[in-house]
Amino acid sequence: MKVAFLFPGQGSQEPEMLHHLISHRAAEEVLQEMSQTLGFDVRVADSENALKSTISIQLALLASGVATARVLIQSGVQPIAVAGLSIGAFAAAVVAEAISLSDATKLVRSRAEEMEMMYPSGYGLAALIGLNETQVSGLVKAVSSETDPVFVGNINAPRQIVIAGSIDGMKEVLSRAVELGARKAELLPVSVPSHCPLLQPIAKSLREQLRSMQIRDPQFVYISNVKARAIRSAVGIATDLADNIAHGVRWHDATSVAQELGCQRFLEMPPGHASSDLVRENLSEVEAFPVVSGSIDRLFKRAQS
Structure with a gap:
């Protein structure tokens, strides 16, 4: 069965995530290489306090994704495609051997530092469930202004969309979305307006x-x-x-492309399960599940069956 590896984005992080990786030499080598590049032990990035920082979150996600994928590959689980949501794209590129882990670590650190510096407060992301892209785009167009800009960000599913911009502008969009019939409309615990033109300088x-x-x-x-x-x-x-930091992410379309390539099984690297949940909900005739720590034998049996 053809396999795709999925790498989650910011918001999936969990405290102690780097301390709960599958115990394997390949995972340890990833942590060591990143620590050497950074000049400090990358494991400190996964504490509850550290994860209040965009920098720690993004470094921890890179480490977790690459470490787990390399364990899978060295154990015989070979993907034919890789896809990463936002910061997950860097892990996907490393696993595809398009960029070295050391260079990706430097890029991710720089990216996150610039994100924190540009928008320390007043901006972020919000999620809308129940409206389609046309409806959300219409609301954004009606509300966005020079003083309170709002943009359509991620299209995670046909009716699960993330917007980015000023907090005040997004609150107005959310209010109107509820009136229009959105099942869910809420601000997300992310302090940076990712995936919109506001971050073009970082791109x-x-x-x-x-x-x-x-x-x-x-x-x-x-x-x-x-x-x-x-x-x-x-x-x-x-x-x-x-460029992905300054543009919306078409995540649903990306997973659909993987299915078109013949992928029938989607494995989501830790932490979290949102991406595999979206695949199960929105793509037919495929399997999707998150990779979690535990029995390696059981994990690989499930991944290869």
Whole structure:
């Protein structure tokens, strides 16, 4: 059965997530390499206090995703495609061998530091469930202004959409969404307006950093965030890694592409289960489940059956 690896984005983090990884040499090597690159033990990024920082969250997610995927691969579970939501794209690119773990660590740290610096308060993300993209786009267009900008961010499912922008502007969108029939409309515990034009300066910075790094054609198909397309070139991956922070993520379309490539089983790297839940809810005739720590033998039996 053809397999796709999914790498979650910010919001899936959990305290102690790096202390609950599958016990395996491959996972330990990832933690050691990232720690050496950072100049400190990456495991400290997963404490409850540390995870209040965007920097710690994104580094912990990179470590968790790459470590778990490498354990799976070294144990015989080979994906044909990889896809990462937002920050998860960096883990996907590392696992596809398009970029080194050391370079990805440097990029993720820089990306997160710039995000925290640009928008320390007053901005963030909000989630809407029950309205389609056309409806949400209409609300955003009606509310967004120069002083309180709002943008459509992630299309996680046909009726599960994330918006980004100023808190005040998003609150107005949420209020109108409820009146329009949204089942859920709430601010998310994310302090940065990810995946919208407000973060274009960070995309420019990432493009400049990527020029000095070696990016290679992927060993597995990499599915992009921005265009939700199968990418098989180094140039395409570099463009997506830089640009996805300033563009909406078409996550539902990305997982649909994986299905079109023949993937029937979707494995979500830890922590969390939101991405595999979305696959089960919105794609037919596929299996999806999160990879969790525990018995390695049981895990691989399930992943390969």
